Amino acid sequence: MSQGALPEIPWIFTDASDLLMWSWVTEHFAARIQGREADDPDNPGLRNVLAYHWELLDLMRMHQGVPRQLVEGTSNAFDLAERSVREHVGKCYDTRLGYRAFAGSLAHQFTLATGERVDVTPLLGTRCSVTVLLTDKSSRTVAGDFSVDHYRWRIDTAAERLQIVPEHVTRITNRSEVADLAVRAVRHDAYSGIGRMYQEEPRPGCSGRPGFTMGTVDHAGAVPCPIHESGLEQDVLN
Structure with a gap:
């Protein structure tokens, strides 16, 4: 996944006979x-790097x-190791400390319980459903x-503030994503593009009621409609 143009990390490079290291040291x-x-x-003068071990130490x-190790890992390429440093x-x-620019959207990328890697940047500040x-x-x-x-992720409801571990999440959607799912799943000839509203008059078997716009039927708060919403998952209809 492309991260765009991120600022270069001011690495201090150490190249000695027994040490190949890149260091980034700040006050924090x-x-x-x-x-x-x-x-x-066979090639005594050639440096053969098998892996790159990276670590982040807290100085605050x-x-x-002694500096406290926050996280560490091993990558098979320098670029991947640097990417991990940026993310963490x-x-x-x-x-407010000013380092977020070095991370870009990596600070908002997480791996779900399904193994899917998601960037939640577009979801920040929106109303979401998290499973x-x-x-x-x-x-x-x-x-x-x-x-x-x-x-961690945070979900604020009217009653409580929930802290969620992303690795325990199987799905996250917001209203714009739900609308997009609905556009793909419901009847294309009737869907208005707004909520659960369709460009048809109510008719027998439909669970909706006349919408605020003439010639529409609105299903907000109603049970799934067997005519307009057959096959849709419940979280798409919420």
């Missing part, structure tokens, strides 16, 4: 990428004077105003 954190090399007897809340700097540190997988393998769908809090 230190990020490091270290190349893990292997000897190549250290442990007994964006997720770990407050936007969460529970420990008993059932699921629960909650709806509310959506925001991101570091590594």
